[in-house]
Amino acid sequence: MSVTQVSGDRIPPAVESAEAVQLRRKPQTYWSMALSSLRHDKLTLTAMAYILLMVIVTASAGPISRTLVGVGPNDTNPENAFQQSYLGPYIQWRLGTDPMTAPLMLGRSGGVPHWLGTDQLGRDQFVRLLYGGRVSLSVAIVAATISLLLGVTVGTIAGYFGGVVDDVIMWFINTVVSIPTIYLLIIVAAIYSPSPLVLTLFLGFLGWFGTARFMRGNVFRVKALDYTLAARALGARNRRIMWSHIVPNSIPVIVVVTAIDVGVLILTESVLSFLGLGIQPPTATWGNMLNRARNFLFLVDPVTGKPQAIHLLIWPGLLITLTVLAFYLIGDGLRDALDPTLKNKK
Amino acid sequence: MTAYIIRRLLYAIPVLFCIILVTFLLARSLPGGPFDRAGDKTLPESIRQNLEAKYGLDDPAYIQFANYLGGIVRGDLGPSYSYRGRSVNQIIKESFPISLQLGILSILLAVIIGIPAGIIAALKQNTWIDYSSSFVAILGVSIPNIVLGPLLIYVVSVQFGWLPAARWGANYKQFYFGWIPPMTKDFWIHAILPVITLGTAFSATFARLTRASLLQTIREDYIRTARAKGLTEYGVIMRHAMKNSMIPVVTVFGPLLIGVVTGSFVVERIFGIPGMGEFFVTSITNRDYPIVLGTTLLYSVGLVLANIGVDLAYAWLDPRIRYD
Numbered sequence: 001m002s003v004t005q006v007s008g009d010r011i012p013p014a015v016e017s018a019e020a021v022q023l024r025r026k027p028q029t030y031w032s033m034a035l036s037s038l039r040h041d042k043l044t045l046t047a048m049a050y051i052l053l054m055v056i057v058t059a060s061a062g063p064i065s066r067t068l069v070g071v072g073p074n075d076t077n078p079e080n081a082f083q084q085s086y087l088g089p090y091i092q093w094r095l096g097t098d099p100m101t102a103p104l105m106l107g108r109s110g111g112v113p114h115w116l117g118t119d120q121l122g123r124d125q126f127v128r129l130l131y132g133g134r135v136s137l138s139v140a141i142v143a144a145t146i147s148l149l150l151g152v153t154v155g156t157i158a159g160y161f162g163g164v165v166d167d168v169i170m171w172f173i174n175t176v177v178s179i180p181t182i183y184l185l186i187i188v189a190a191i192y193s194p195s196p197l198v199l200t201l202f203l204g205f206l207g208w209f210g211t212a213r214f215m216r217g218n219v220f221r222v223k224a225l226d227y228t229l230a231a232r233a234l235g236a237r238n239r240r241i242m243w244s245h246i247v248p249n250s251i252p253v254i255v256v257v258t259a260i261d262v263g264v265l266i267l268t269e270s271v272l273s274f275l276g277l278g279i280q281p282p283t284a285t286w287g288n289m290l291n292r293a294r295n296f297l298f299l300v301d302p303v304t305g306k307p308q309a310i311h312l313l314i315w316p317g318l319l320i321t322l323t324v325l326a327f328y329l330i331g332d333g334l335r336d337a338l339d340p341t342l343k344n345k346k
Numbered sequence: 347m348t349a350y351i352i353r354r355l356l357y358a359i360p361v362l363f364c365i366i367l368v369t370f371l372l373a374r375s376l377p378g379g380p381f382d383r384a385g386d387k388t389l390p391e392s393i394r395q396n397l398e399a400k401y402g403l404d405d406p407a408y409i410q411f412a413n414y415l416g417g418i419v420r421g422d423l424g425p426s427y428s429y430r431g432r433s434v435n436q437i438i439k440e441s442f443p444i445s446l447q448l449g450i451l452s453i454l455l456a457v458i459i460g461i462p463a464g465i466i467a468a469l470k471q472n473t474w475i476d477y478s479s480s481f482v483a484i485l486g487v488s489i490p491n492i493v494l495g496p497l498l499i500y501v502v503s504v505q506f507g508w509l510p511a512a513r514w515g516a517n518y519k520q521f522y523f524g525w526i527p528p529m530t531k532d533f534w535i536h537a538i539l540p541v542i543t544l545g546t547a548f549s550a551t552f553a554r555l556t557r558a559s560l561l562q563t564i565r566e567d568y569i570r571t572a573r574a575k576g577l578t579e580y581g582v583i584m585r586h587a588m589k590n591s592m593i594p595v596v597t598v599f600g601p602l603l604i605g606v607v608t609g610s611f612v613v614e615r616i617f618g619i620p621g622m623g624e625f626f627v628t629s630i631t632n633r634d635y636p637i638v639l640g641t642t643l644l645y646s647v648g649l650v651l652a653n654i655g656v657d658l659a660y661a662w663l664d665p666r667i668r669y670d
Contacts, residue, residue, distance in 0.1 A: 008655070049382065069572040076362075136631075160589055174361065175361045175364050175365065180602075181604075181608075182604075182607065182608040182611060183626075183642050183645070184368070184372070186611075186626070186627065186630055187369070187373060187630060187638070188372065190630045190631065191372070191375055191376050191377065192375055200532045263488070267490050269612075270490065270492060271492060271608065272489070274492045274612060274613070275611060275615060275627055287492070290492055290496070291492075293496070294496045294616065296505060297496060297499060297500050300503060307500075307504070310500060313493075313496050313497065313500065317492075317493035317496075318495065320490055320492075320493060321485075321488055321489045321490065321493055322488075324490065325484065325485065325487075325488035326488060328484060328488055329484070332484075
């Protein structure tokens with residue numbers, strides 16, 4: 001309104017108003033742009049929400065299993081092995097469509113509601129999934145952090161100094177990488193029959209090679225940019241240039257690599273457990289639960305002829321798949337959000 | 347080019363030496379020895395010592411290592427401790443072709459399904475074809491073979507009884523040239539489920555990469571030129587876009603082979619296939635050092651050669667890349 005009034009009196013200076021428009025827009029930093037593009041990415045947000053939910057739920061495995069179920073992860077009840085999921089019958093009971101099954105199941109389990117059924121020893125699957133998820137997730141996240149720190153440090157050093165340092169480091173990495181990590185992991189796992197902590201350390205210390213390579217490549221790119229030269233001209237030392245200029249510039253790359261890494265580590269942990277070389281039972285992890293379930297695939301109920309143990313395969317399998325999927329989606333979403341070169345290509 | 351290949355092969359020798367050394371040391375640091383038990387019984391001390399003397403296990407470690415290296419140079423990977431009377435060469439001759447067939451068939455499956463799926467998704471970008479194929483692809487990348495394998499066995503073998511749930515349909519005596527399987531029905535019905543289990547993730551990876559890379563390529567100027575001069579869409583894609591967009595796809599072949607090796611451990615375990623991965627895992631438990639070392643060495647040689655092959659493939663796909 002006011003603009004038209006003014007323009008009625010005299011012609012407004014075009015340059016000035018263009019400037020005003022410019023100023024009214026909030027200044028956009030790199031991170032605020034990334035955040036705003038992430039905010040519109042529903043898929044990535046869903047994946048993040050899922051992971052957050054998983055972390056919260058598994059972290060509070062104790063209270064949740066006490067209130068919802070009432071047994072611990074290793075409480076056995078051999079009389080009640082291979083009970084089916086209680087969830088479906090419970091809903092039908094509440095709805096009144098099937099008043100028989102759920103109370104019968106409760107009777108057999110001694111009043112304990114096994115929401116997702118029980119395994120071959122009558123342990124509650126829901127509770128074991130919670131505790132197992134805690135192990136699987138924390139092993140993966142901590143190991144990813146270790147390999148992130150190692151990879152970034154070594155990669156930065158190799159890329160920054162170049163020359164002999166780079167040659168030696170890259171030669172070492174290329175040597176180790178040409179042995180499939182799984183070989184080393186299997187041998188090492190057999191030597192130490194690992195506790196969760198030991199396994200985490202191994203996964204971390206054997207997982208940083210990829211990050212280091214990525215980082216090195218990126219450092220080579222950043223090193224050639226003008227602001228590095230400027231920093232050097234101002235008299236900054238190597239360490240300062242590396243940590244204040246080169247590493248921050250590589251954060252987008254690192255974040256994406258790490259998100260995908262966590263997914264891969266969850267897979268690796270479950271593969272090791274699956275081969276019987278990871279974390280040993282009775283400590284539950286999604287991998288060793290799945291491994292156990294495989295042995296009971298052919299089991300059928302002698303009376304009804306229905307499969308007895310398929311729920312032991314479905315639930316851990318579903319959780320592993322969804323979690324890995326979520327980390328991949330987060331990786332993809334972050335790449336789109338953090339890579340300014342992709343911004344105009346959509 | 348020949349000089350480049352020779353140089354790469356020479357570089358590989360110290361790498362392989364280190365691999366042997368590391369694996370040797372790691373394998374020897376496994377607690378317990380190969381002759382601690384016979385079945386369920388503990389072996390008497392004297393017998394154990396005799397056995398260890400027979401296989402040279404009472405020598406100092408460096409002499410054992412030197413002997414082992416000498417054997418490798420002669421192409422002899424030593425005797426197996428747990429499969430008495432069989433050499434590691436013999437075991438590898440029997441089991442490696444099976445792992446190789448499994449691996450090659452899975453990669454073929456990935457190429458045949460993944461790359462066309464990626465092309466179609468890219469050409470129909472932002473249609474329901476694209477969305478559904480991208481969704482299937484990301485699902486395929488995330489569903490681990492330890493989940494997919496048992497699930498397939500359950501649905502296909504247990505519920506419907508269509509395909510056998512385990513074993514491999516041919517053995518080394520039937521292989522042509524020592525590794526090509528006979529094209530019998532028995533072979534194929536046993537191969538289908540393991541190959542799908544191992545190949546799904548690779549196929550999904552190929553589809554995603556091909557789509558992304560082709561989308562980038564078809565925006566290039568020379569594609570517009572090709573269209574402008576009146577080529578058919580098929581000609582534009584096949585003659586001009588495909589070759590260039592294959593470079594990122596070839597890049598993943600190195601990591602992919604590692605994935606095949608890792609996956610073959612799992613898939614051979616799930617389906618009870620007597621391949622090399624299965625021998626490796628059982629040999630670790632049996633402390634059968636020569637098998638552990640021999641299989642690791644063989645895989646490493648394979649990976650080194652494959653990586654050289656991948657680098658040569660770059661040069662073929664992109665003539666701007668030159669090695670000299």
